[in-house]
Each structure stands twice: as C-alpha cells, then as structure tokens.
C-alpha cells in the first residue's frame with residue numbers, strides 16, 4: 001500500500017508540474033467559476049482554502065471573491081513535528097505579506113490571528129477519484145481533520161482535472177482511515193462522488 005501511494009503521489013506531482021503557468025492560471029479561474037456556479041458556500045459560512053505550494057491549483061482568486069461576499073476566510077496551520085498532528089485553521093486577512101512560514105514550506109496566518117472552525121473548505125490534493133477519495137502528501141493532516149469534523153463540514157477537493165486517477169486504473173489507493181470528500185471541483189467541472 002505504501003508503495004502504491006508513493007507511486008501515485010509521484011505521478012500526481014509530475015502531471016501537475018507539467019502544466020504551463022498560463023494554463024494553470026486559466027484552470028484556477030475555471031475552477032473558481034465552477035465553485036461559484038455549482039457549489040458555493042452558504043451565506044455567512046466560514047470558508048477555508050490553502051496557500052498553494054508545489055504547483056497546486058491556486059484557490060486565491062476564489063477566496064478573494066468569497067471574502068468580498070462577506071465570508072470569513074481561513075488558512076490551515078500545520079503543526080510542528082513535535083506537536084500532535086492536528087491541523088488548525090486561522091482567520092486570514094487576504095494579504096499574502098501577513099503570512100508566516102510554517103513546517104514543510106507551508107505559509108500560514110500569524111500567531112494572534114483568531115482560530116476558527118470552518119464550515120466549508122477547499123482541500124488540496126495530489127490525486128483523486130470519482131468515489132471522492134483523495135491522496136495528499138502523506139501527513140494524514142486532512143484525513144484526521146475530516147474524520148474529527150464528520151459530515152457537518154463541506155470538504156471540496158480542489159484540483160486540476162489531470163489529477164484524476166481513473167477507477168478503471170484502481171482509483172486512489174485507499175485505507176480505512178481515508179475519508180471521502182463531499183465533492184471535487186476541477187477546471188473541467190464538479191464531480192459528485194458515486195458511492196460504490
């Protein structure tokens with residue numbers, strides 16, 4: 001299983017890195033439009049995104065629009081290696097310059113920004129399938145967070161369409177702790193999981 005996951009991660013990363021910057025920018029705009037049309041957060045919901053790294057689909061344009069609509073916006077705070085592996089979320093003012101460096105080259109809102117519990121979030125990933133399963137970098141941070149919050153949290157995978165792992169190829173290699181996402185949004189549209 002560890003080998004299958006590592007192979008699928010490497011493939012996801014390679015595919016993502018092959019996307020030219022201009023195409024990546026267009027994909028982010030397309031995915032943003034899909035969310036606003038097909039799966040916008042309910043009015044007033046606290047929304048969370050992520051600060052993109054390693055070629056991830058950029059949720060920035062979407063977060064800016066949601067902030068304009070009055071949604072409080074949050075970003076994840078990755079725990080240091082010597083702390084429990086629990087992801088937390090802090091309110092973000094939308095200013096990239098306000099972010100502080102975190103573990104694994106992440107960036108997060110600074111200490112002192114309020115801790116919030118998002119109702120709705122965009123989840124980064126390396127690979128996904130039509131069952132709503134996702135593959136992350138292997139920290140298990142989102143798995144734990146989604147398990148702790150249960151179905152009250154709307155968790156939308158946010159990724160390039162080329163990151164899909166077809167079910168015909170076996171889909172995402174998954175284990176009992178992997179939690180399916182509510183839905184997946186890509187530059188090609190929304191995918192509502194088929195529960196197989």
Ligand SMILES: Nc1nc2c(c(=O)[nH]1)N(C=O)[C@@H](CNc1ccc(C(=O)N[C@@H](CCC(=O)O)C(=O)O)cc1)CN2
Pocket residue numbers: 050051052053056076077078087104106124125136137138139140141142
């Ligand atoms: N943009 C973004 N923010 C995020 C996540 C994410 O996937 N994307 N996370 C999602 O959980 C959390 C951070 N978790 C991460 C875990 C590992 C690596 C990473 O780059 N790992 C390297 C190994 C680094 C090492 O061992 O020193 C790797 O995969 O090669 C990055 C983020 C919270 N913030």
Ligand SMILES: Nc1ncnc2c1ncn2[C@@H]1O[C@H](COP(=O)(O)OP(=O)(O)OP(=O)(O)O)[C@@H](O)[C@H]1O
Pocket residue numbers: 005134135136137138139140141142143144147177178
């Ligand atoms: N709910 C959970 N409770 C305890 N441990 C968990 C839970 N979910 C995942 N883990 C542990 O986290 C580790 C990484 O899991 P996995 O390979 O599925 O990560 P991932 O989904 O790729 O990463 P991430 O969620 O950070 O993006 C595994 O060792 C797994 O046992």
